[in-house]
Amino acid sequence: MQIILGITGGVAAYKSAELARLLANQGHRVRCILTEAGARFITPLTLTSLTGEPCYGANPDQGEWRANPSIEHIELARWADLVAVVPATANILGKAANGLASDLLSTVLLATRAPVLWAPAMNTGMWEHPAVQANLQRLRGFGHAVVEPGEGVLACGEEGSGKLAEVAAIAEAIQVHGTPKLGSLLGRKVLITAGPTREDLDPVRTLTNRSTGSMGIELARAFRDVGAKVHLVLGGDLPEPWGVETVRVRSAQQMLEACEARWMDSDGLVAVAAVADQRPESAATQKVKKTDGIETLALVRTPDILAALGADRRPGQWVIGFAAESENHLEHAGEKLKKKGLNAILVNDVQTGRGFGAQANTLTPLTAQGPQPSLGPLPKDLLARAVVQWWAGHLQSERS
Numbered sequence: 025m026q027i028i029l030g031i032t033g034g035v036a037a038y039k040s041a042e043l044a045r046l047l048a049n050q051g052h053r054v055r056c057i058l059t060e061a062g063a064r065f066i067t068p069l070t071l072t073s074l075t076g077e078p079c080y081g082a083n084p085d086q087g088e089w090r091a092n093p094s095i096e097h098i099e100l101a102r103w104a105d106l107v108a109v110v111p112a113t114a115n116i117l118g119k120a121a122n123g124l125a126s127d128l129l130s131t132v133l134l135a136t137r138a139p140v141l142w143a144p145a146m147n148t149g150m151w152e153h154p155a156v157q158a159n160l161q162r163l164r165g166f167g168h169a170v171v172e173p174g175e176g177v178l179a180c181g182e183e184g185s186g187k188l189a190e191v192a193a194i195a196e197a198i199q200v201h202g203t204p205k206l207g208s209l210l211g212r213k214v215l216i217t218a219g220p221t222r223e224d225l226d227p228v229r230t231l232t233n234r235s236t237g238s239m240g241i242e243l244a245r246a247f248r249d250v251g252a253k254v255h256l257v258l259g260g261d262l263p264e265p266w267g268v269e270t271v272r273v274r275s276a277q278q279m280l281e282a283c284e285a286r287w288m289d290s291d292g293l294v295a296v297a298a299v300a301d302q303r304p305e306s307a308a309t310q311k312v313k314k315t316d317g318i319e320t321l322a323l324v325r326t327p328d329i330l331a332a333l334g335a336d337r338r339p340g341q342w343v344i345g346f347a348a349e350s351e352n353h354l355e356h357a358g359e360k361l362k363k364k365g366l367n368a369i370l371v372n373d374v375q376t377g378r379g380f381g382a383q384a385n386t387l388t389p390l391t392a393q394g395p396q397p398s399l400g401p402l403p404k405d406l407l408a409r410a411v412v413q414w415w416a417g418h419l420q421s422e423r424s
């Protein structure tokens with residue numbers, strides 16, 4: 025994405041340097057525009073060093089805004105795929121809500137057709153003032169996104185709301201707001217299972233596997249970004265993704281119950297979780313002591329979540345599974361596709377060293393029409409987006 029990052033005058037301006045670096049590291053091109061007050065808190069040199077792109081000042085005689093001052097704001101407005109203002113003061117919110125254009129940032133905001141996102145930061149009294157709230161309401165009405173400030177101790181010494189949202193949350197919101205929505209998934213409710221399950225033997229021992237849940241989390245983000253409403257049922261310890269309703273579970277049985285509670289209200293299921301196929305027959309309430317001669321563990325099967333939900337579906341609901349295979353991939357995956365009545369299965373060749381915990385991965389979708397062109401090798405975030413694009417195209421073609 026090509027992002028214009030507007031930085032206005034507030035102590036939180038130092039955090040926009042961190043945001044600029046994070047976005048640049050994620051592969052975005054970031055050009056910063058400082059307002060006059062913003063330039064008192066942070067320097068153009070910091071921002072150009074972090075982004076490798078020019079930084080613009082408030083007026084034609086500042087920063088890089090020199091080449092052709094009469095049209096620079098139009099060029100920048102066209103260049104942007106998204107304009108984010110972080111931190112946004114009451115002043116810039118007021119200007120943009122009322123169509124005022126008195127410096128480079130406010131003129132770009134008025135001229136651009138790109139999505140706009142605001143991350144306000146200010147004193148609690150200012151934040152709560154009806155004039156500021158009315159301006160925000162107006163901006164929301166223009167289709168702009170607002171990442172609400174949090175609560176905490178503010179630079180002015182007061183405690184209350186008005187503290188800039190977390191940088192990571194702003195970066196996620198930029199990703200969501202800047203991603204074009206896909207008609208076949210917009211507003212659709214997608215249920216995703218992710219991560220390992222844990223089956224307890226006693227209060228200190230557990231049976232689990234090496235899945236981290238990262239692929240499922242990236243898929244949740246990718247569905248969220250294109251406009252789906254995502255419910256994530258998550259095992260393991262990774263943090264929950266922003267903007268995704270997440271339920272944390274431990275065992276296969278808990279995962280099944282959490283899914284069942286949401287399934288009837290969902291349009292589709294993507295089962296990414298590495299669910300333990302067995303659990304100890306009984307879990308001891310006290311730590312089991314070693315006893316000579318008793319060295320075997322009695323196991324029983326856990327519920328197959330994907331099969332259970334697939335068997336209990338209403339017309340129009342779709343179900344996608346994952347298959348990690350080390351040999352005869354397509355043959356084994358094809359059997360699972362049929363046995364579990366899936367619309368598609370994404371086949372992962374674990375023999376090549378890719379899969380659990382690996383950085384880059386390849387997935388081959390398999391449907392009733394046979395194997396589809398492979399997706400990847402790609403890092404998991406990009407692979408997840410490729411899966412979502414492929415599936416949205418598949419749904420679209422089924423409809424037409």
Ligand code: CTP
Nearest residue numbers: 295296297298299327328329330345346347360
């Ligand atoms: N799955 C599930 N519930 C289970 C087991 C698996 O929902 N109890 C889902 C996984 O999330 C994945 C797919 O089913 O989408 C994997 O299918 P499965 O046949 O269980 O794969 P394996 O356990 O790898 O099977 P096998 O050992 O027979 O290869």
